[in-house]
Amino acid sequence: MVSFPKIISVDDHTVEPSDVWRNRLPAKFHGVGPRIVRAPVKGMTFEGGRFAPVMGTPGDDGPEADWWVYEDLFRPLTRLDTAVGCSRDEVRLEGITYGRMRPGSYSVPDRLADMDLNHVQSSLCFPTFPRFCGQTFAEAADRELALLCVRAYNDWMVDEWCGPEARGRLIPLAIVPLWDAELAAAEVRRNAARGVRAVCFSEIPPHLGLPSVHSDAWDPFLRACEETGTVLAMHIGSSSRMPSTSADAPPAVSSVLTFGNCCFSLADWLMSGKLDRFPGLRLMYAEGQIGWIPYVLERADTVWEENRGWGGVADKVLTPPSELFARQVYGCFFDDAFGLRNLDAVGVGNVLYETDYPHSDSTWPRSRQVAEEQMAHLAPEVVERVVRGNAIELLGLTPEGLWAGARA
Structure with missing residues (x-):
């Protein structure tokens, strides 16, 4: 394409600077809040969908890494957190320090420069240390501190990551205290008042020991999201469990199988009755791709039509699932030629583009080229919607594709 629209990426990631919580927590929590410690990595595995690092002590053998330490959690920065700029063969499961990662992972000016290299205008970023829906804090023992940590992260996200230096090009994404739906609703409203229009949520909450979307436990939170126009952004792995087949699977x-959790989650939501009860609620599935969606919608419609009597949904799912999806759900992709060939079956208005910077799956710095190749058969107005128009509408951005809160 001679002219390709500037990309609005709805799924990138920030690696939080080491002082995010130290600078925002009361002094009494400085010794117990999230903090960085440099130490060797004695071992690290990722098998059966689970990540298991082992922290060494000074003097132990093993490469040094910067570790987040918080209560009984010891979590190193890894090459998988920030793989851009490395050759594919160099991307391994290893601990690293801030000095070994691309500065755009944690620095706003460097991030904007890397966005420029990638034809990206604006970017919505998921957390790293809090994990993809803030479950790090939901798992903490000290709930008073955990709530302060959630609020501190959101303050950093709004005031610094997406602050004036970003010039509206970084779009805020909040986390909430998942252990209390009323507190979560209050945090949604607090951030919506300063222009935040997206919040992280788990694709499968019961995997985190939380209520399912089939219960009424989340209703205060869902109501707050609907009333404020806040989108539920669900990233693969936001249930702390990736799809796998066995404990020894590589x-x-x-x-x-990364799309699997999104597939299961979508079935949950379509058969929960929540989309009928909260028709203004919007969901987006980050990094799940879109090629699998048409069959799931076809099957969901068949089950709803033929089996709803014994399937437990006749009295709560009042609208065909495919219509619910078309009205309220968005799939996100970064590299899905098959899905784009079947875009009409997904819905032109229901897909969003992403670059996944700085992860190993990222198409950076070739996101424009990948999109041009895979969207060559689409009309220019369709490309415009997929690459930026749908994101502008969903996230309440300015017509130019910027976050207006940064100019308030």
Whole structure:
């Protein structure tokens, strides 16, 4: 294409700077809040969909890494957190320090420069240390501190990551205290008042020991999202469990099946009755790709039509699932030629583009070229919607594709 629209990426990631919580927590929590410690990595595995690092002590053998330490959690920065700029063969499961990662992972000016290299205008970024829906804090023992950590992260996200230096090009994405739906609703409203229009949520909450979307437990939170126009952004792995087949399956198995959690989650939501009860609620599935969606919608419609009497949904799912999807759900992709060939079956208005910077799956710095190749058969107005128009509408951006809150 001679002219290709500037990309609005709805799924990138920030690696939080080491001082995010130290600078925002009361002094009494400085010794127990999230903090960085440099130490060797004695071992690290990712098998059966689970990540298991082992922290060494000074003097132990093993490469040094910067570790987040919080209560009984010891979590190193890894090459998988920030793989851009490395050759594919150099991307391994290893601990690293801030000095070994691309500065755009954590620095706003460097991130904007890397966005420029990639034809990206604006970017919505998921967390790293809090994990994809803030479950790190939901798992903490000290709930008072955990709530302060959630609020501190959101303050950093709004005031610094998406602050004036970003010039509206970085779009805020909040986390909430998942252990209390009323507190979560309050945090949604607090952030919506300063222009935040997206919040992280788990694709499968019961995997985190939380209520399912079939219960009424989340209703205060869902109501707050609907009333404020806040989108539920669900990233693969936001249930702290990636799809796999066995405990000894290599990580490649999970990587092939990453869409699986989105598939299960979508079935949950379509058969929960929540989309009928909250018709203004909007969901987006980050990094799940879109090629699998048409069959799931076809099957869901068949089950709803033929089996709803014994399937437990006749009295709560009042609208055909495919219509619910068309009205309220968005799939996100970064590299899905098959899905784009079947775009009409997904819905032109229901897909969003992403670059996954700085992860190993990222198409950076070739996101424009990948999109041009895979969207060559689409009309220019369709490309415009997929690459930026749908994101502008969903996230309440300015017509130019910027976050307006940064100019308030």
